[in-house]
Amino acid sequence: MIDLNRRGLVFAAGSAITISAVGLPVLAATPGRKLGYAIVGLGGYGLGVIIPQFKNCQHSKLVALVSGDPVKAKRVAAEYGVPERSIYDYKNFDSIKDNPDIDIVYVCLPVSMHAEYTIRAAAAGKHVMCEKPMAVSSAECEAMIAACKKAGKKLMIGYRCHFEAYNLEAVRRARAGEIGKLRYFRSEHGFTTGNPNAWRLKKAMSGGGSLMDIGIYALNAARYMTGEEPIAVYAKETTDRNDPRFREVEDMIEFQLEFPSGVIGSCMSMYSANQNHVLLVGDKGRIDMEPGTRYDGNKLWVGQDRSNPITPPPGPGATQWAGQLDHLSLCIINNKEPIVAGEEGLRDIRIIEAVYRSAREQKRIALV
Amino acid sequence: MIDLNRRGLVFAAGSAITISAVGLPVLAATPGRKLGYAIVGLGGYGLGVIIPQFKNCQHSKLVALVSGDPVKAKRVAAEYGVPERSIYDYKNFDSIKDNPDIDIVYVCLPVSMHAEYTIRAAAAGKHVMCEKPMAVSSAECEAMIAACKKAGKKLMIGYRCHFEAYNLEAVRRARAGEIGKLRYFRSEHGFTTGNPNAWRLKKAMSGGGSLMDIGIYALNAARYMTGEEPIAVYAKETTDRNDPRFREVEDMIEFQLEFPSGVIGSCMSMYSANQNHVLLVGDKGRIDMEPGTRYDGNKLWVGQDRSNPITPPPGPGATQWAGQLDHLSLCIINNKEPIVAGEEGLRDIRIIEAVYRSAREQKRIALV
Numbered sequence: 001m002i003d004l005n006r007r008g009l010v011f012a013a014g015s016a017i018t019i020s021a022v023g024l025p026v027l028a029a030t031p032g033r034k035l036g037y038a039i040v041g042l043g044g045y046g047l048g049v050i051i052p053q054f055k056n057c058q059h060s061k062l063v064a065l066v067s068g069d070p071v072k073a074k075r076v077a078a079e080y081g082v083p084e085r086s087i088y089d090y091k092n093f094d095s096i097k098d099n100p101d102i103d104i105v106y107v108c109l110p111v112s113m114h115a116e117y118t119i120r121a122a123a124a125g126k127h128v129m130c131e132k133p134m135a136v137s138s139a140e141c142e143a144m145i146a147a148c149k150k151a152g153k154k155l156m157i158g159y160r161c162h163f164e165a166y167n168l169e170a171v172r173r174a175r176a177g178e179i180g181k182l183r184y185f186r187s188e189h190g191f192t193t194g195n196p197n198a199w200r201l202k203k204a205m206s207g208g209g210s211l212m213d214i215g216i217y218a219l220n221a222a223r224y225m226t227g228e229e230p231i232a233v234y235a236k237e238t239t240d241r242n243d244p245r246f247r248e249v250e251d252m253i254e255f256q257l258e259f260p261s262g263v264i265g266s267c268m269s270m271y272s273a274n275q276n277h278v279l280l281v282g283d284k285g286r287i288d289m290e291p292g293t294r295y296d297g298n299k300l301w302v303g304q305d306r307s308n309p310i311t312p313p314p315g316p317g318a319t320q321w322a323g324q325l326d327h328l329s330l331c332i333i334n335n336k337e338p339i340v341a342g343e344e345g346l347r348d349i350r351i352i353e354a355v356y357r358s359a360r361e362q363k364r365i366a367l368v
Numbered sequence: 369m370i371d372l373n374r375r376g377l378v379f380a381a382g383s384a385i386t387i388s389a390v391g392l393p394v395l396a397a398t399p400g401r402k403l404g405y406a407i408v409g410l411g412g413y414g415l416g417v418i419i420p421q422f423k424n425c426q427h428s429k430l431v432a433l434v435s436g437d438p439v440k441a442k443r444v445a446a447e448y449g450v451p452e453r454s455i456y457d458y459k460n461f462d463s464i465k466d467n468p469d470i471d472i473v474y475v476c477l478p479v480s481m482h483a484e485y486t487i488r489a490a491a492a493g494k495h496v497m498c499e500k501p502m503a504v505s506s507a508e509c510e511a512m513i514a515a516c517k518k519a520g521k522k523l524m525i526g527y528r529c530h531f532e533a534y535n536l537e538a539v540r541r542a543r544a545g546e547i548g549k550l551r552y553f554r555s556e557h558g559f560t561t562g563n564p565n566a567w568r569l570k571k572a573m574s575g576g577g578s579l580m581d582i583g584i585y586a587l588n589a590a591r592y593m594t595g596e597e598p599i600a601v602y603a604k605e606t607t608d609r610n611d612p613r614f615r616e617v618e619d620m621i622e623f624q625l626e627f628p629s630g631v632i633g634s635c636m637s638m639y640s641a642n643q644n645h646v647l648l649v650g651d652k653g654r655i656d657m658e659p660g661t662r663y664d665g666n667k668l669w670v671g672q673d674r675s676n677p678i679t680p681p682p683g684p685g686a687t688q689w690a691g692q693l694d695h696l697s698l699c700i701i702n703n704k705e706p707i708v709a710g711e712e713g714l715r716d717i718r719i720i721e722a723v724y725r726s727a728r729e730q731k732r733i734a735l736v
Binding site for chain 1: 549551552554556602604606622624630631632634636638640641642643649650651654658672730732
């Protein structure tokens with residue numbers, strides 16, 4: 001019981017947000033209650049990844065769908081036992097306010113639509129889980145936070161790694177001093193993107209390229225692994241604008257983060273090569289994860305090299321997504337702030353904006 | 369026979385220096401001749417590492433010693449069969465000009481003494497092998513190159529990794545296109561330095577901290593692995609000046625290299641943590657070495673991850689040092705330029721100067 005509480009605390013160290021640990025005492029106190037989620041967007045992530053996870057949840061259930069494709073929505077509703085009256089489209093979305101089954105709206109849409117649907121959901125009196133990146137700009141993030149605050153509703157960003165067993169164990173060991181004084185952090189996140197017509201490659205819908213999509217994992221890991229907030233960034237971008245995939249968004253961007261303690265972070269984001277690596281080096285050893293932030297198959301080594309593979313204790317949920325979904329449900333039940341609230345998403349977007357500016361201006365950007 | 373020639377060629381690709389491949393045909397043509405080396409400096413590297421390597425050489429032999437410690441010199445001479453008349457100190461060093469046994473002077477001294485002893489050796493009519501880093505400044509490097517040129521003598525810098533089997537195999541595979549189009553390079557090199565009184569930590573003797581000593585491996589690898597010369601650098605330094613080890617020189621410095629093709633290099637140099645890693649990522653896979661540049665025990669993987677460990681074919685010598693020592697001997701015998709001539713050392717020092725300047729001024733420095 002202590003373990004999960006400690007984890008919640010250590011994981012969010014360095015965050016300015018209110019820290020609310022999800023602990024077994026809370027879980028034990030509310031065994032029967034499940035809050036209802038409406039999934040907005042039946043694309044690859046919402047339909048393929050999130051919806052199948054409700055079966056692993058203790059405090060969350062699927063109760064509604066929002067989609068522009070009525071045939072698909074009807075099929076999914078039938079498969080997952082969602083009543084037809086709880087299927088919405090983007091026109092009648094606001095009428096969710098009249099559906100008491102829906103406690104939480106999970107926004108799984110292209111990034112450009114996050115702000116609109118978060119704000120509309122809050123206005124409809126619903127709590128919101130919004131996928132990362134939070135929005136296409138920090139101004140939008142601020143508007144989302146303000147809207148949820150005004151409505152008195154929780155806002156959480158879908159940072160699944162904060163509920164993933166290997167990452168939790170890595171953070172726990174870093175905070176416990178197992179690798180000594182932290183010296184530097186490094187992460188590469190990239191994959192080879194294919195279809196040039198994907199919405200992720202359209203700047204108006206995605207807000208940016210690999211950094212918004214996959215590099216954000218490196219950035220977020222830099223913050224949770226070190227437990228610090230960067231004070232300056234420097235970035236270099238390489239994009240072949242003749243490549244049809246990269247007419248609008250960046251391919252590859254390398255950014256260096258300066259942390260107040262002197263720890264240096266170095267992160268690579270790519271749409272043209274496959275990498276998934278998280279490394280934290282201290283003066284006594286290192287914490288190494290490769291892959292580090294995948295859906296599954298993550299690996300962790302602690303020590304001088306890879307001779308000591310670690311199998312972490314279970315995370316707070318049966319899966320990282322179950323942990324994530326139930327965390328928001330429990331925060332609502334217990335009136336606590338999520339450990340990855342809107343402020344966490346805003347923080348990443350502000351740094352991402354500075355990274356883009358640094359790459360554009362070829363200079364160091366101090367973060368205020 | 370083809371293999372070694374090809375290696376010599378591919379390894380030096382991207383260099384502006386004259387390329388001279390060391391091949392078996394040359395070795396076969398001169399089986400009996402061994403050139404004589406004088407080792408200057410009987411410290412850890414000269415005495416502990418280089419001198420024991422002559423037994424592995426085909427074209428090089430130990431014929432003279434230069435040391436400020438006559439007792440030590442006499443003992444080493446006796447052990448390795450060097451005649452007493454071929455023991456010198458720093459005062460009578462220039463009289464090596466009268467010793468026909470000495471073909472090559474190997475300068476294994478603190479960095480601040482490299483220029484003086486290289487120039488004096490050339491003036492004495494000897495070829496020179498000089499340890500890396502070449503000198504404390506690019507101005508000194510230029511003077512060393514000019515002195516050897518004026519004397520009509522070869523100058524080679526002790527870049528042992530250019531003769532190390534794993535690194536040669538890594539370069540060969542990169543040039544052969546095994547990982548596709550190159551995207552980025554990364555290397556960390558560091559170790560935990562101990563004794564605050566070591567000459568390496570005295571700026572007047574070392575010219576700088578971890579970057580001059582160990583980070584230069586990352587920099588040099590960035591150049592030989594990509595086969596490109598950087599066009600700009602950006603660097604961030606972290607040094608605790610209250611640590612007695614780091615009163616004069618830097619501890620940790622992270623530098624980013626921009627290459628003309630768009631490849632991005634990211635290198636970390638440290639005196640406060642142990643790392644030895646070389647990674648080259650392409651759009652079809654990666655070449656991964658960890659450790660990558662050690663005296664022995666290096667490892668190499670090629671592919672998507674570490675599932676495919678590579679055992680490379682033998683390098684050009686029985687060991688990386690034998691390959692290095694014999695390379696200069698053969699270049700002299702065949703009147704070819706070393707693949708790591710003075711110009712190679714100068715190139716690294718110029719980049720190192722730009723890295724230091726970037727860290728100092730917190731801005732991107734273009735390399736001219």
